[in-house]
Amino acid sequence: MIQRLIDGIVKKDAPVVVGLDPNLSFIPGFILENARSFVEEGGREIPEYCEKENMAAAEAVWQFNKGIIDAVCDLVPAVKPQVAMYEQFGIPGMIAYRRTVEYSRSKGLIVIGDVKRGDIGSTSEAYARGHLAGKAFDVDFATVNPYLGSDGVKPFLAVCKEYDKGIFVLVKTSNPSSGEFQDVLTGDGRAVYELVGQKVREWGADSMEGVYSNVGAVVGATYPEQARILRRLMPHTFILAPGYGAQGATAADLSEFFDPDGLGAIVNSSRGIIAAYKKEEYGKFGEEGFADAARAASLAMIEDLRGVIHGGRTVWNIGR
């Protein structure tokens, strides 16, 4: 699966994933209104345990996502729906998640399910099967939390192998407090995130596809110093880097994330793209033009990152 992601990145010359985190505050008012009317007028069947309010929110999320997906699917190789933004609306929310995943895949996009699941044994296996085995919520990659250790991650590896899927394990997250536990120095002078990175390397050794493994790592774009250390520690690990744009990371921060040939990482932006129409810079698009604004913001981000991966360095070498 990692090779499919790399092929997409190379083909579109865009190491960019669009985060589909449709917070209701990002969704234009006219979509919220339309969705409410659509549900009120019986446009969707209302199954058991589906409150009308959740139905309307989920419908708005779906209509919004569809606009974004249509606007960016030829520019970027992947999208990353954040399941919490769907789960909060209960059953209709989870239906909207599934609809989003399936529509994205029908448009040729690779889907990274940002689910941050992690448990142990048969429970982790149930999560892995639920999200990666083609029977329920079928994404291509899932994000996984490593706090419980190998017991929690290994069941994902087995399911990934069986279904040709991948995971990204949280190593160093992009948020301000990520250092509270992740940066703590251990007795031998290494930080906790380095121990996790070392394990990610080990977990991934048996899932190689070419140069990279199907076991990737999440490393926040906001932490270039840690990325430099991790890039060396995990030479065959593809990095998913959130934190670009709205969270403050710039293209310059990202140079440490890529290998010399420009591969090795994919950078996420959520709010910066899907809510671009709210920024002064893209204000001319207006609410109605939210999807065009997202497209323009994607193009700007791609240009920005091309400067990093191609600037003075090797261009793509597809035959590597």
Next chain:
Amino acid sequence: MIQRLIDGIVKKDAPVVVGLDPNLSFIPGFILENARSFVEEGGREIPEYCEKENMAAAEAVWQFNKGIIDAVCDLVPAVKPQVAMYEQFGIPGMIAYRRTVEYSRSKGLIVIGDVKRGDIGSTSEAYARGHLAGKAFDVDFATVNPYLGSDGVKPFLAVCKEYDKGIFVLVKTSNPSSGEFQDVLTGDGRAVYELVGQKVREWGADSMEGVYSNVGAVVGATYPEQARILRRLMPHTFILAPGYGAQGATAADLSEFFDPDGLGAIVNSSRGIIAAYKKEEYGKFGEEGFADAARAASLAMIEDLRGVIHGGRTVWNIGR
């Protein structure tokens, strides 16, 4: 909310929570058969995105759970559904989760949603609202993963305050590999789980209800030594202790978890109760008697734990 849990424990004299982790291999064949026929014969509406296979599995899970809940609801104060076991069956699975939660609450049980969610900022808030705010999957307590630090936990605290709910933060988990990151010694000689425990204490300081906080901790019954340290480090933190029975912990291991008055912890058993009918000890009940076997196993566990909390020590002091 923690006081409601304590009241339940004292009233039923049972610091026990039954884990509703209905792995299909635990469910008697006749229930799986019944559920399949029920779905085939149109006994449940099949909404969008609900494959028949998932519908049948979810129906079996629900019928099984209902049997268990009916059999134990007068004995124990709480149940802990493990959401992964439902999520793996997609939309119908999540409907079965919700049905289980609501039915448990209607029977006077407190519901601990074992969701192990954890993200940052508005994403954590979305999880908290989805699981604790009465609008989607409405449990009384949720389990939370701390790897992302305070940014991930604080949004849960705010929602808990607003809706009188609680959380249990993973501190030292019960599984064999939990030590890989949790036991790592930091520069000052404390283990990572102690740093997390210290934070749990801090996060909970503003959510006290009587002696205990609405911010609890998960500490595996399989690790009594770490529990002794944590019990002292977090004197106002209620502990949810998984790992009793099937995972190997005994009542003797649990004495470190309780305060001298017998409060301070609630012990989970999942497989050991819900799949008791598969054990030689309860074999006489047979498949058809799975619920009676669960009741018998609950009674045995309660007796066992009463020995720990009352043996040579203070009995309940409700007025504390």
